[in-house]
Structures are given as C-alpha cells and as structure tokens.
Amino acid sequence: xxxxxxxxxxxxxxxxxxxxxxxAGVEAANYPFxxxxxxxxxxxxxxxxLNNITQLVKPKKTVPTTIEFTDIAGIVKGASKGEGLGNKFxxxxxxxxxxxxxxxxxxxxxxxxVSGKVDPISDIETINLELIFADxxxxxxxxxxxxxxxxxxxxEAVAELEVLEILKEALxxxxxxxxxxxxxxxxxxxxxxxxxxxxxxxxxxxxAEDEVSDPSNNPYLKQVEALAAEQGAEVVPICAQLEEExxxxxxxxxxxxxxxxxxxxxxLDRLIQxxxxxxxxxxxxxxGEQEVRAWTFRNGTKAPQAAGIIHSDFERGFIRxxxxxxxxxxxxxxxxxxxxxxxxxxxxxxxxxxxxxxxxFRFNV
Ligand code: GDP
Numbered sequence: 506x507x508x509x510x511x512x513x514x515x516x517x518x519x520x521x522x523x524x525x526x527x528x529a530g531v532e533a534a535n536y537p538f539x540x541x542x543x544x545x546x547x548x549x550x551x552x553x554x555l556n557n558i559t560q561l562v563k564p565k566k567t568v569p570t571t572i573e574f575t576d577i578a579g580i581v582k583g584a585s586k587g588e589g590l591g592n593k594f595x596x597x598x599x600x601x602x603x604x605x606x607x608x609x610x611x612x613x614x615x616x617x618x619v620s621g622k623v624d625p626i627s628d629i630e631t632i633n634l635e636l637i638f639a640d641x642x643x644x645x646x647x648x649x650x651x652x653x654x655x656x657x658x659x660x661e662a663v664a665e666l667e668v669l670e671i672l673k674e675a676l677x678x679x680x681x682x683x684x685x686x687x688x689x690x691x692x693x694x695x696x697x698x699x700x701x702x703x704x705x706x707x708x709x710x711x712x713a714e715d716e717v718s719d720p721s722n723n724p725y726l727k728q729v730e731a732l733a734a735e736q737g738a739e740v741v742p743i744c745a746q747l748e749e750e751x752x753x754x755x756x757x758x759x760x761x762x763x764x765x766x767x768x769x770x771x772x773l774d775r776l777i778q779x780x781x782x783x784x785x786x787x788x789x790x791x792x793g794e795q796e797v798r799a800w801t802f803r804n805g806t807k808a809p810q811a812a813g814i815i816h817s818d819f820e821r822g823f824i825r826x827x828x829x830x831x832x833x834x835x836x837x838x839x840x841x842x843x844x845x846x847x848x849x850x851x852x853x854x855x856x857x858x859x860x861x862x863x864x865x866f867r868f869n870v
Contacts, residue, residue, distance in 0.1 A: 510601030528752035743772030787860035822869035
C-alpha cells in the first residue's frame with residue numbers, strides 16, 4: 506500500500522494530526538492489515554463520485570479506496586548524526602512514498618516551541634537539512650564505490666557517477682534532490698538511490714482554530730507558501746486540534762460542524778486528496794449489485810494491469826473492459842441506459858484507464 510509519512514519537529518502537532526487520522530480511519534475489522542503497526546493509520550480517500558454511484562446502483566456494500574499515513578516520530582536537529590532516534594527515523598522515511606511535513610503555524614504561549622519561537626521557515630530548514638545530510642552521506646558512499654569503476658570507462662558507472670556528481674553539488678548547496686530535473690535515461694539511476702529529498706513533499710501548516718475559516722491572514726502560512734512555491738511543493742493548511750474533534754463525528758454531524766466554519770471539507774480530507782494526487786494516483790470504479798467499489802491505480806496504467814489490481818486472474822485472462830465514464834453514467838442514470846446510448850465502450854489491452862472510469866472486466870479463467 507502507498508503510504509505518506511508524517512514528519513516534523515517536536516510540538517508542532519504531529520501526534521494530534523495522527524490521532525485525527527486514526528480516529529477518522531477505517532474500521533480495523535475490515536482492514537486487518539491496518540492493525541499490525543500502531544504507527545500506521547489507514548484512511549478512506551473521500552470521493553463524492555463513489556457516493557453518487559452508490560445512490561444510483563444501490564449495492565449491498567460500498568467500499569472506498571484507502572491510503573496509509575505513518576507517524577514518523579523522532580526527528581530532531583542532528584538526526585542525521587544519529588542524535589535522538591536519528592537513524593531509525595531516517596530509515597522509516599526511506600520507506601514512505603510521500604512526506605507530509607507538519608509545520609507549526611499557530612501561536613500558543615502554553616506550548617513550548619523547541620527552538621524558542623514559532624518560525625516555520627527555520628523549522629522547515631532544520632528538517633530538510635537533516636534529510637539533505639543523510640542523502641549526502643549515502644551519495645558520498647556511492648561515489649566511493651562507483652568512481653573506481655568509472656575510471657575503467659565502464660559505461661554504466663560513468664553514467665551513474667555523472668548523476669551522483671550533479672546530486673552532490675545540489676545537496677551541498679542545500680538544494681533538495683526533488684528540485685533537480687534529470688533526463689529519462691538518468692531518472693532510473695536517481696530512483697535506485699532511494700534519496701530522502703527526492704520524495705514528494707507536502708507541507709501541512711498547522712494553523713489556529715480561529716483561522717480555519719480564512720487562513721489567508723496567517724503570516725506564518727504566507728511564509729510557508731512562499732517557500733513551498735520555490736520548491737514546487739504544496740501547502741495544506743489545517744488545524745490539527747480541530748481535525749481531531751471532527752474525526753470523532755459521524756458524517757452528518759461533520760457537515761454541520763464544518764458548515765459552522767463555512768467549510769465543505771475537513772482539512773484532513775483535503776490533505777488526503779492532496780497526497781493522492783501528489784502520488785499520481787487516480788480512481789476507477791466497479792459497480793455491481795453486490796458491491797460498488799473504488800480502486801486506486803497509478804496514472805498511465807493500462808486496462809489489464811488495472812484489472813490486476815482486483816485480482817491477478819483478471820490480468821492474466823484479460824479480454825476486454827466494458828467502460829463508461831462517471832459523467833456518462835450520471836447523465837444516463839444507469840449502466841443499461843448508458844449502453845443503449847452507445848456510451849459504454851469496449852476497451853482492449855492498450856487502453857489507458859482514466860480517472861473516474863467505471864469498468865467491468867471480461868476475462869478468461
Ligand atoms: P508533536 O510533538 O508534533 O506530536 O505535537 P503534539 O501533537 O503532541 O502537539 C503539541 C502540543 O500542541 C499539544 O499540547 C497539542 O494539544 C497542541 N496543539 C496541536 N495542534 C494544535 C493547534 O492546532 N492549535 C493549538 N493551539 N494547539 C495545538
């Protein structure tokens with residue numbers, strides 16, 4: 506499963522956000538794998554389309570798709586030198602697909618800030634520097650190994666060394682590896698290095714409760730947004746404390762509560778959606794009388810591989826996929842009506858699945 510790691514300095518609101526995630530999370534009974542690790546929370550990906558398809562098809566069961574968040578506690582200044590939970594922390598980050606970096610953007614005299622004052626830019630730099638140091642260390646090690654081979658004019662080694670040198674220079678200038686563009690040939694080399702600063706990053710600005718209706722006046726948030734823009738990263742403002750309260754409400758209470766703040770969506774829901782699209786993920790649906798269900802696929806996936814997400818037999822025996830777009834299904838009101846209007850396409854092996862497709866796979870067993 507794809508997972509986003511929650512990182513940040515102490516006292517910025519990570520645990521509060523993670524509590525909100527576990528409280529809002531899926532029933533452990535339905536997702537037994539989710540109970541294995543207490544640092545992992547599994548949440549549904551909110552999707553209005555799934556609700557609308559459910560109303561149309563009236564299945565016995567509706568199953569949303571999910572993503573995971575991992576609570577990665579323990580980063581402090583000096584983590585890359587093994588301070589605090591240093592190395593353990595870094596190895597946990599290595600395993601996540603995206604990083605949600607929680608930054609304190611609220612003033613509260615009762616809650617100590619590790620460095621004495623609220624300063625999101627300095628906080629971000631502190632953590633990013635630890636990630637940069639850790640990457641530099643692994644790059645230096647790698648250069649040590651590859652350089653000798655490169656001298657023998659070994660083609661692969663020469664290509665790798667070139668990539669390593671580019672990365673080294675950038676990191677030494679405090680640049681994150683995800684800010685650098687590589688060619689299609691170089692990309693796999695970069696990927697093979699599993700760098701921390703190459704991961705997709707979202708800044709989660711933890712703002713005060715009285716700012717959620719209109720966060721635009723929060724000066725800290727403005728600073729974070731400016732920095733994120735330079736890095737091409739996204740910022741999601743939330744109030745972690747409020748999210749924890751919202752996570753305890755049922756759906757109806759939740760909409761009422763949010764309406765009180767003039768909001769339609771919770772901050773957590775926005776965060777989940779941002780992570781989802783940041784990871785290049787989309788959703789297709791299956792819609793039968795038994796079950797309407799959302800499935801996650803990577804953008805660019807072809808029909809047989811999308812079928813394989815449900816079951817490997819579907820991929821192996823793939824014949825074709827009867828496919829209708831979400832919009833067409835809503836317009837015509839039923840699969841049958843869409844079919845009669847000629848809106849149900851028979852797609853083959855080369856079809857690239859689109860976000861919102863409703864699919865029925867035909868396959869040989
Ligand atoms: P962590 O060390 O990053 O996990 O931080 P915690 O989640 O434990 O939060 C540190 C303190 O900040 C706790 O006392 C929280 O109740 C408080 N806190 C978290 N989020 C907010 C917030 O949005 N507003 C305010 N005022 N306090 C918060």
